[in-house]
Structure formats: C-alpha cells, structure tokens
Amino acid sequence: MNKKTHSKQIASFYEKYGILVILLVEIAFFAVKCPNFMTVDNLFLVSRQVSFYGIAAVGMTMVLLVGEIDISVGSILAFSGCLSAVLMTKCNVPIWAACLIALAVSTLFGVISGTVTAIGKVPSLITTLAMQTIIKGCTYLMTGGSAISGLSDRFKFLGQGFLADLIPFPVVILILMFILGYLILNKTYIGRRIYAVGGNKEASRLSGISTVGIVIGTFVCSAFVSGIAGILMAARLGSGMSSVGSGFEMEVLTAAVLGGVSLQGGKGNVLNVLVGSFIIGILANGLVMLGVIEYWQWIIKGLVFVCAVIVSNIVIFIDRN
Amino acid sequence: MRYCKKAQYRISIIMNWQVISMKENQDILIIENLTKTYGTTLALDHVSLSFRKGEVHALIGENGAGKSTLSKMIAGAVSPTEGTITINGKQLSSLTPVQAKELGIGMVYQEFNLVAELPVYENLFVGKEIRKGVFIDRRTMIKKSEEIFREMGVSIDCTKKIKDLSVAYCQLVEIAKALLENSQVLILDEPTAPITNKEVELLFQVIRKLKAEGIAIIYISHRLEEIFQICDRISVLRDAKHIKTMAVSETTREELISLMIGRELSQEFPLRGKDFDYEGAKTVLKLEHLTNKYIKDISFELKQGEILGLAGLVGAGRTEILRAIFGADHVSAGEIFVHGKKSVIRKPGDGIANGIALIPEDRKREGLMLFLPIAHNMTITIIKKLCKFLLISRSREKKQLDDSVKLLSIKNSSLSKPVSDLSGGNQQKVVLAKWLSTTCDIFLFDEPTRGIDVGAKKEIYDFLFKLKAEGKSMIVVSSEMSEILNLTDRILVMHEGKLTGELRYQDATQEKILTLASGFGI
Numbered sequence: 001m002n003k004k005t006h007s008k009q010i011a012s013f014y015e016k017y018g019i020l021v022i023l024l025v026e027i028a029f030f031a032v033k034c035p036n037f038m039t040v041d042n043l044f045l046v047s048r049q050v051s052f053y054g055i056a057a058v059g060m061t062m063v064l065l066v067g068e069i070d071i072s073v074g075s076i077l078a079f080s081g082c083l084s085a086v087l088m089t090k091c092n093v094p095i096w097a098a099c100l101i102a103l104a105v106s107t108l109f110g111v112i113s114g115t116v117t118a119i120g121k122v123p124s125l126i127t128t129l130a131m132q133t134i135i136k137g138c139t140y141l142m143t144g145g146s147a148i149s150g151l152s153d154r155f156k157f158l159g160q161g162f163l164a165d166l167i168p169f170p171v172v173i174l175i176l177m178f179i180l181g182y183l184i185l186n187k188t189y190i191g192r193r194i195y196a197v198g199g200n201k202e203a204s205r206l207s208g209i210s211t212v213g214i215v216i217g218t219f220v221c222s223a224f225v226s227g228i229a230g231i232l233m234a235a236r237l238g239s240g241m242s243s244v245g246s247g248f249e250m251e252v253l254t255a256a257v258l259g260g261v262s263l264q265g266g267k268g269n270v271l272n273v274l275v276g277s278f279i280i281g282i283l284a285n286g287l288v289m290l291g292v293i294e295y296w297q298w299i300i301k302g303l304v305f306v307c308a309v310i311v312s313n314i315v316i317f318i319d320r321n
Numbered sequence: 322m323r324y325c326k327k328a329q330y331r332i333s334i335i336m337n338w339q340v341i342s343m344k345e346n347q348d349i350l351i352i353e354n355l356t357k358t359y360g361t362t363l364a365l366d367h368v369s370l371s372f373r374k375g376e377v378h379a380l381i382g383e384n385g386a387g388k389s390t391l392s393k394m395i396a397g398a399v400s401p402t403e404g405t406i407t408i409n410g411k412q413l414s415s416l417t418p419v420q421a422k423e424l425g426i427g428m429v430y431q432e433f434n435l436v437a438e439l440p441v442y443e444n445l446f447v448g449k450e451i452r453k454g455v456f457i458d459r460r461t462m463i464k465k466s467e468e469i470f471r472e473m474g475v476s477i478d479c480t481k482k483i484k485d486l487s488v489a490y491c492q493l494v495e496i497a498k499a500l501l502e503n504s505q506v507l508i509l510d511e512p513t514a515p516i517t518n519k520e521v522e523l524l525f526q527v528i529r530k531l532k533a534e535g536i537a538i539i540y541i542s543h544r545l546e547e548i549f550q551i552c553d554r555i556s557v558l559r560d561a562k563h564i565k566t567m568a569v570s571e572t573t574r575e576e577l578i579s580l581m582i583g584r585e586l587s588q589e590f591p592l593r594g595k596d597f598d599y600e601g602a603k604t605v606l607k608l609e610h611l612t613n614k615y616i617k618d619i620s621f622e623l624k625q626g627e628i629l630g631l632a633g634l635v636g637a638g639r640t641e642i643l644r645a646i647f648g649a650d651h652v653s654a655g656e657i658f659v660h661g662k663k664s665v666i667r668k669p670g671d672g673i674a675n676g677i678a679l680i681p682e683d684r685k686r687e688g689l690m691l692f693l694p695i696a697h698n699m700t701i702t703i704i705k706k707l708c709k710f711l712l713i714s715r716s717r718e719k720k721q722l723d724d725s726v727k728l729l730s731i732k733n734s735s736l737s738k739p740v741s742d743l744s745g746g747n748q749q750k751v752v753l754a755k756w757l758s759t760t761c762d763i764f765l766f767d768e769p770t771r772g773i774d775v776g777a778k779k780e781i782y783d784f785l786f787k788l789k790a791e792g793k794s795m796i797v798v799s800s801e802m803s804e805i806l807n808l809t810d811r812i813l814v815m816h817e818g819k820l821t822g823e824l825r826y827q828d829a830t831q832e833k834i835l836t837l838a839s840g841f842g843i
Contacts, residue, residue, distance in 0.1 A: 005359075188711040189704040196701050199690030206649055206687050207701050207755065208673040266692060320692060320741065 011318040014311070019258055019275045026279060030286035037289055044168055048236070050281030051170035052077070055229040056248070057255040057273050058181035059222030064256055065185070065198045066218050067265025068117060068124035072109065073226040073252050074245030075135035080106045080230030082139050085148035085240025088155060095155050103227045109135060110223025114216030124219075132249075139242045148240035159236025170232045174274075177225060181270045194218060198265030247298070250305060255280045257308040262316055280304075347374045349537050350395065350426075350506050355404035357390050364390040366561040367404070372506060377528060377538045379548045379569075382558035382581055383774035388541050391558070392508045395539070396428040397421030409505070427499025428508040431515075431772075433491050437484040442466040444483055445498050469497045472534075473527045487636060489520035493527060500531075507531065508539040513547055514772055517634040517800055518835065525551050543774065544801070545574050557581055582776050589779060590807040591786045596827070597627055597810040604661065605794045606677075606763055608646070611655035615641035617818045619655070623763065623794050628785060630809030630826075631798045633838045638818040639798040640682055643765040646796075647679040648672040659763070673702070678761035680752055682768040682798075688752040689740050696736035699725050699754045725754035729784070746777025753784065764788065766797045770804065782808060802831050814838050 030037040056073045063070045080102040087098035113131050117124040161169045185191035196204040197214045205211045234240045259276030261268030283304065287297050350372040357365040365387045372378050380388050393399040395406060397418040406413050408424045416424070435444050442462045443450075451458045451465070466479040475493055483491060492512060499507055509528075513521050528538060528551055540552055548555060549569055556566040557580040564580050578589070602624035611619040616638040623629050631639040644650040646657060648666040657664050659675045666672050672679065681687035689698055700707060700718055707717045722736055729750040731743075740751055749769070756764065769785070770778045785795060785808060799805050805812055812829050814822045814837035822837035 183712075187713055189708050189713060190711065192697060192701060192704045192713070195693060195697065196690050199693040200686070202687050203690055204701070206647075206669050206679060206681060208670040209701070210668070210670065266690065 007318050011315045014315060015260060015319075019260065019272055019279065022258070023275055023279050023282070026282055026286070030282065030289070034286065034289040037286060042285070042289075046278075046281050046285045047171050047174075048168045049285060050277050051168070051174040052229045052233055052236075053248075053251045053255050053280055054174045054274060054277035055170075055177045055232070056222070056226045056252045057259070057277050058177045058270060059218075059225035060252045060256045061181065061259070061261050061268060061270050061273050062185070062194060062218040063124070063222045064261045064263060065194050065265060065268055066215050067198045067201070068215060068218065069253070069263070070113065070124065070128045070219060070222045071249040071253075072113060072128040072131040072135060073222060073229075074248030075132045075139065076106050076109055076223050076226040076245070077230040077233060077248055078242055078245035079109075079135050079139045079142075080227035081234030081237075081244060082143050082148060082240035082242055084155075084231050085151060085234050086142055088152065089148055089150045095152070099231050102231055103224060106223045106227025106230070107220055108223075110220035111216065113223065114219030117219065118212040118215040136242075143240065143242045145242055147242075149238065151235070151238055151240075156235050156238055159232050159234070160238075170236065173228065173232060177228070178270065178274050185270050190214075190217070195266055198267070200266075247301075250301060251280050251284070254301065254305040254308055257305070257312055260312065260315075262312055263309060264316070267316070348372065349374045349409060351407040352391075352395070353405050353407070355391065355394060355406065356402050357387075357394065357399065358402050363561045365394070365401075368558070368561075368563040369404075370556055370563060370566065372537045372539060374505075374537055375532050375535045376553040377532055377540050377551055379540045379542065379552040379555040380558065381542065381545075381548065381555060381577065382564075383776055386558040386581070387561045388558055389510065390561075392428065392510060392539060392541060395421070395506070396426055396508060398428075422502050422504075425503055425505035426508070427496075427502055427504030427506065429492065429495040429499060429510065429512065431511050433495055435483045435491055435494060438482060440480050440482050441477065441486070441494055442479040444494055445469070445479075445501055465501075466497070469500055472530070473497060473500070474530045475523070475527060487516075487520070489516040489523060489635075492516065492524065496527065496531075504536065506537045506539065508541070510541045511543065511772065512540070513542060513544060515635070518802060519634055519839070521547065543772070543778075545577055546803070548577075549574070578775055581774075589775075589782075590803075591783050594790075597624070599624060602626060605659065606646070607658040607661075608642075609656045609658070611642070611645055611652060611657065613641070613645055613651055613653045615650070615818055616645060619645075619820060621813060621820065621823075623796060625794050626789055626792045627811065628789055628795045628797055628809045630805040630812040631796060631815065632802075632805050632812055632834050633815035635800065637815040637838065639815055640767050641818075642815075643679055643767055643796060643798060646672065647677055647765060649679065673759065673761065675763075676761045677763045677765065678756035678759060679765045680756060680767060680769060682771060684748055684752050688755075689748060691741045692739045694737045695731075695740050695743070695751055696722055698740050698751050699736075700758065702755050702759050721758055725758055728757065729754055730780070744774075744777070746773040746780070749773055749777070749781065753781075762793050764793060764795045766795060766799075768799055769797065770799075770801070802834065805829075805834065806831070 036042055056077065060070060060073060083105060084098040084102040087093040087101060088095065093101070109131060113124070113127050116122050116127045158169055163169055163172045185194060193204070193209050193214050196207070196209060197211050201211055233244055237244065255276040256273050257263065258279055259268065259273030261273060284297070287300065348371040353369045354367045355365055356367050368387070368391060380391065382388050390399060394401050397416045397420055400415040406416060408426065411424065436447065445466050446462050451461045463479050470477050470479070473493065473496065477490060477493070483494065486494070496507065512524060516524065532538060540548070542548060552569050554566060554568055555572065555577065557564040557577065559581060604622045605625045606623040609620050619642055631642065633639050641650060645652050646666070648668045648671045657666055659677070664675050666675060685691055700721055703721070704713065707713055707721060731747055731750045731754065740748055743751065770781050785797070788795065797809060806826065806829055809826055811826065812824045812834065813820055814824070814834055816838055824833060
C-alpha cells in the first residue's frame with residue numbers, strides 16, 4: 001500500500017522533472033569526461049545538430065499524440081534536401097521557390113501517409129515504412145545517388161549562418177517550431193482535438209470531431225517539419241545527399257518518447273520533447289567526443305530508445321492503476 | 322422418454338435441496354475484520370461477513386462503498402491491510418489469485434476475459450488445454466465443455482466462436498470457466514448489467530442450479546428487484562463499512578435503499594407532471610423508413626418535450642436506431658426530418674449540427690477520453706466556439722466549466738484531473754455536461770444509468786425531467802423496465818431490428834412490453 005503511493009510519487013516526479021535531471025546528469029557526465037565538451041564552439045555545434053531532430057520531433061509529437069507513428073521522417077528529410085538542391089543547381093530555381101516546392105512535395109507525402117492510414121485503415125507503422133522506401137527510391141532516382149553540390153552561399157546560410165552573429169540559424173527555426181507546436185497543441189482547439197483523438201478515437205468521433213481529418217493533419221505536420229529539417233540539413237552540409245536521413249527517425253522518436261510522449265497516444269507535452277531532443281543531441285555529440293566507434297553508438301541509441309519506451313510505459317501503468 | 326428425463330432431473334433437484342437444507346448453516350467463507358487502506362483513504366473498514374454453502378448472498382452498496390474491494394480481496398486480486406479470510410476452514414491473512422482459485426474461489430468480472438476469435442471450448446481451457454502429447458485433444462475438451470454446460474442447464478454449441486455469442490452467453494462461458502476450476506464460491510460482479518430481462522431469467526436458472534449444488538454465490542448488483550428474486554441474504558456496505566446483513570424475506574426495497582445511502586430516499590423516480598399533449602406538440606424529429614444493416618424500415622416521430630422510450634432485447638436494434646439518427650452508423654435507406662426539414666446526416670458532426678446529441682451506452686469506450694482532464698472532456702464538443710480565431714479563450718472556457726459544474730453538481734476537487742478518477746455516476750455527468758453545453762435540443766440517451774449507484778441514478782432521472790420541462794426532446798433506451806415505465810411518455814418496442822409496437826405510458830405494462838419485444842403482437 002505504502003509502496004503504491006510511493007511509486008506514484010516517483011512516477012509523478014519523473015513526469016515533471018525526470019528528463020531535466022537526465023539532461024543535467026548527461027551534461028555533467030560529458031563535461032567531466034571530455035574537456036572539449038563545455039566549449040562554446042561545441043555547444044553551438046550541438047545545438048545546431050539538435051535543431052534537425054527537434055524540428056522533426058515537433059511533428060512526430062503530434063503524430064504520436066493521435067496514437068500513430070511516422071517512420072518516414074528520415075526519408076522525407078533526405079528527399080526535401082535533395083529536391084531543393086536539384087532545383088537550385090540544375091533548374092536554376094530561386095532559393096525561396098526551391099524551398100517552397102520541396103516543402104510542398106514533402107507535405108504531399110504526409111497527405112498520402114495520413115490518408116492511407118486514416119481512410120485506408122492501414123497501420124501507420126506499415127504505411128510509413130512503405131512510404132520510407134518509396135520516398136528513398138524517389139530521392140535516389142532524382143540524384144542518381146551522388147551528392148548534389150554547388151549550392152549558393154545564401155542558401156548555405158540557412159544551415160550554417162547565425163542570426164545577429166550569435167544564434168545558429170537552425171536553432172532560430174527550432175525555437176520557432178516549438179513555440180508554434182506549443183501554441184497549436186495547448187492553446188488552440190485543434191490541439192484539444194489532437195489530444196482527444198489520441199485519448200479515445202471513437203469517443204472523439206462521437207463528439208463530432210473529424211478523426212480522419214485530425215489524423216491526416218498530424219501526418220501533414222510531421223512531413224512538413226521534416227521537409228524544413230531537410231532543407232536546413234542540405235544547407236548545413238552544403239549539398240543534397242540521398243543518404244543523409246538513415247536512422248533519423250530513431251533519434252526523432254527517441255526525443256519524443258524521452259520527452260514523455262506516449263506511444264499509445266493522448267499523452268505528452270511538446271516542450272519536454274525539446275529537452276528530449278537535447279538529450280539525444282548531446283548523447284550523439286558526447287559519444288563522438290569520447291571516441292566511441294559508430295557501431296557502438298548505434299547500439300547505445302537503440303538501447304536508449306527501448307529504455308525510454310519502457311520507462312514511459314511504466315509511468316503510464318503506475319498512473320492509471 | 323423426454324418426459325422421463327425431465328422428471329428425473331426434477332427429482333435430482335429436490336434431492337439436492339434436501340442435502341442443502343441439512344448443511345445449510347455451513348459457512349464456507351468467513352472474512353474477519355477485513356480492512357484495506359490506500360494511502361490515507363479507507364477502502365474497506367473492518368468488515369466481517371460469512372457466506373454459506375448453497376446461498377446466494379447479495380453484496381450491495383453505492384459505488385465506492387467497498388463492494389469491489391471486498392470481492393477483489395476474496396479473489397486474491399487485492400491483498401488486505403488487516404484481517405483474515407477463512408476458506409473451507411483454512412485461515413489466511415493474504416492470498417494470491419492462484420491460491421484463491423485453488424481454494425475454490427471463482428470470479429466473473431464485469432469485463433469478460435474471453436478470446437473473441439476462439440471457440441467456446443478453447444476459451445474454457447485457455448492455459449490448461451487437454452493434450453495428447455503435443456497435440457490438443459479437441460474431442461475431450463469439447464466433451465468436457467458440454468458436460469459443464471449440461472450441469473449448468475444451458476444448451477450451447479461449444480464449437481461456436483465467442484464473437485458469435487450474445488453477451489449473456491459470454492457471461493455463461495465465464496461462469497463455466499470458473500466452475501471448471503471447481504469453484505465453491507462464485508463471485509458475480511454486476512452480472513445482469515449487460516444483459517436483457519429475458520437473458521436474466523436464463524442466468525437465474527443457472528444460479529439456482531449452482532446453488533442447488535451447494536455453491537456459494539456472492540452476487541453484486543445495483544438492481545434491487547433482482548436481489549429480491551434470486552438472493553437469500555443481503556449484506557449492505559456503506560462508506561467502506563459493513564452496515565447490516567439480513568435475510569431477503571426480512572427486508573424491503575425501501576429499507577435497502579435507505580441503508581445504502583444512509584438517508585431516506587423519498588422517491589426514486591421523479592413525479593410525472595400532467596399527461597403529454599400529443600396533438601398540441603410540435604414534431605421535432607421524424608424518421609421515415611430508416612434502414613441499415615441493423616434496423617429495418619423504422620418510422621416514428623418525436624415530439625417536442627417528449628421522453629420517448631425504446632424497449633427491446635439487447636441486439637434488437639435500439640442502440641442502432643440512436644446511432645443511425647446521430648450519424649454514427651451508415652444509413653442505407655430512409656429519411657430523417659429535423660424540425661420538419663429533411664436532413665442529410667452522414668457523420669456525428671452532421672447530427673450535432675442538426676441539434677442531436679448522443680449519450681452513448683458505454684461511456685468508457687464511446688463517451689469519454691478517460692485519461693484526459695475532466696475539463697477537456699466537458700468542453701470538447703464546443704471547443705471551437707470557445708475560441709477567438711484559433712486560440713481558446715481561457716475566460717470563456719472557465720465560464721462554461723463553472724456553468725456545467727453548477728448545473729450537474731459534479732463533485733470533483735480539480736477539473737484538471739483525469740476523468741478516470743471519478744466515480745461512474747460523476748463520469749456520466751461529465752458526458753452529460755459535454756452535451757448540455759451544446760445547443761442540441763434532441764437528446765438520445767443509451768442506457769443513461771448503466772453501472773451507476775442509486776443516488777446518482779436519481780440525479781440523472783431528475784435531470785431528464787428538467788430537460789423535458791425546458792422543452793428538450795429525448796429518446797431513452799433502457800434495459801431496466803422500471804426506467805422505461807416510469808420515465809417515458811411513450812414507448813416503442815423493437816424486435817430484431819423492427820418496430821413491433823407503440824404504447825402510451827398509461828397503457829404500458831411489463832408484460833405487454835415483453836410480449837412485443839419477443840416478436841409477438843398484442
């Protein structure tokens with residue numbers, strides 16, 4: 001009996017401060033272990049790196065909140081970066097138009113995933129797994145597998161530049177996206193409906209909510225922000241690369257789940273996902289600095305993801321019993 | 322030949338009765354000072370009770386009185402903080418679900434634990450399949466299953482899949498499962514909540530049979546009529562305490578209610594006003610030949626300020642009519658007129674736009690986002706209207722919530738807590754609040770008081786009459802005959818998807834409704 005209240009307290013403490021504690025412990029660990037970690041340059045590097053996961057994680061959060069999953073984000077990231085690069089270098093399309101077209105096509109992928117999932121009743125894991133391969137195919141067809149270089153400096157600014165010579169440009173977009181995500185999810189009726197659909201789809205439908213519309217909408221959001229992340233990534237790398245998105249969905253998913261978003265839907269706070277993104281970004285950066293070889297990094301990332309899901313399930317179990 | 326068998330069977334029952342009467346006072350299960358605390362809340366407070374062989378012992382009380390805690394402790398699902406449980410002379414201070422089973426305790430929960438895609442006999446033997454080597458011995462399992470059902474006096478095809486059975490039969494399968502474990506004490510938690518009156522009779526036959534075989538049955542129910550029909554003794558719990566145990570013959574319905582709620586309940590149903598004036602009333606809803614997979618050629622009218630009852634057996638299509646009107650199910654033919662205007666209702670949103678609200682039967686699955694805050698549940702239907710541009714206006718939402726809480730006197734400490742923290746009655750009020758804040762004027766209630774306690778029931782009844790007084794129109798589906806007879810102005814009876822009759826409340830009797838519901842004209 002006391003054990004039960006005790007575990008409830010621990011669960012609610014974890015829900016409130018758990019990831020902040022993890023983040024601080026992680027920072028402290030790497031700060032002690034590698035002397036170069038706490039340098040200004042490295043912290044800028046990390047935050048720039050985090051931006052890509054974080055931006056995509058805002059969309060992923062919405063998809064997870066309605067109880068679905070999107071594993072095509074990595075492919076969309078690569079696709080949108082390559083398409084904008086191809087448009088600019090091979091078709092001489094201006095930057096803004098190239099970006100808009102890349103975002104529009106990315107969004108279209110979201111519409112397809114969402115429609116197949118919501119109307120076709122195909123589990124989203126399957127839909128987006130298929131989409132992942134399809135989009136990857138499109139990307140390689142477009143680029144022939146080689147990197148598209150020769151991008152203008154103005155475009156590269158999107159990934160490499162600083163706002164007011166201080167904040168890396170992708171970080172600006174990251175902050176913007178989280179503010180937008182927070183507003184949509186917490187302050188608008190659309191957000192309420194997203195939580196409602198994730199909380200109980202049938203009850204939501206019987207409350208007059210177009211569940212199909214909401215589900216498609218979240219996939220569109222996810223694809224759209226992945227498209228943005230892709231453009232920024234291409235600008236950061238200075239070229240459109242087809243191989244860039246592999247494993248990206250894992251990092252994005254981990255960031256969201258660490259941030260307390262439940263894979264069962266209806267539960268999670270987008271601001272915590274920002275912290276989750278930093279945990280993932282710092283982990284990746286710290287492991288590189290420690291000289292851990294890449295194969296081990298994969299294993300560690302996989303373990304972190306599975307542990308995050310297990311912890312999230314335990315917290316929910318304690319909460320609801 | 323057949324007659325012979327029947328006679329034999331009767332004799333065996335009579336003999337059983339004699340055996341029982343000899344052993345009547347044998348207590349098979351004794352609980353002493355059983356206490357359970359969760360943190361600072363007392364779920365059960367030093368309760369001592371005894372259960373005899375071959376008796377049906379009712380456990381009644383309002384929601385939260387401690388009935389389920391007590392029964393879960395007996396079944397080993399919850400361990401006591403204090404006190405002992407004695408089963409068949411063996412005294413224990415705590416027991417596990419496996420131990421409880423071994424000692425002969427069987428429990429049938431409200432939610433069934435059956436695998437829909439598997440046949441009946443496999444469900445009976447899940448986890449303890451009879452095998453020949455590595456192969457499943459289908460024939461023996463079927464034979465044993467048939468034996469169990471024969472003992473229960475139930476005819477059922479054991480090779481049928483669970484999903485093809487009605488709820489009542491699923492329940493009998495659950496009971497059979499418990500019997501297969503050689504249960505000597507059988508706990509039935511709200512066994513009649515999901516089934517119809519006709520099926521209740523079948524369940525009672527089974528209970529009587531089990532009782533004759535010396536099994537002790539703990540019967541948890543909100544329906545007092547049934548308790549008088551089937552039970553021998555009644556124990557009343559209130560606020561975690563044992564209030565009184567008495568023989569059914571020594572008590573009355575009124576006494577039970579006052580014991581349960583701790584005060585006199587002047588009247589269960591609100592007093593009717595004057596009779597409904599059908600000629601003068603406007604028609605708000607008119608169905609013409611409405612047809613889909615579940616309902617056939619349904620035509621009727623609903624008047625303004627009327628409470629129209631829909632009676633019939635489970636599966637007769639009552640719920641399905643409500644769902645079709647609301648737009649939750651596809652309609653293949655027929656027309657719906659709302660306020661005289663032909664309306665196309667294809668999805669729930671269309672129903673709501675036409676001023677129709679559906680309060681569904683299964684609030685946990687269809688009515689509520691159980692783990693979302695109470696506040697979000699209450700305003701989800703009108704959240705768009707509470708917005709300025711896209712943003713939700715906090716002040717508007719707060720005002721709306723204050724109104725709802727006041728209107729329904731919902732008890733809750735904080736609106737940001739999940740709905741799952743509330744009792745059944747208060748959860749139902751949250752569903753009501755969700756619809757009352759809309760501009761809907763036609764309310765479709767599907768089993769509005771299912772699984773909620775006496776006090777909350779009365780509040781819901783009062784509420785229906787209040788809505789009626791405000792000129793709102795309602796269709797009420799209920800399996801509780803007393804609700805149909807006492808709340809409605811007019812009753813439509815259904816049988817297998819068709820309307821079989823219409824009765825004004827003045828002419829309606831239980832017999833007439835049952836006759837129509839079983840498909841015979843009057």
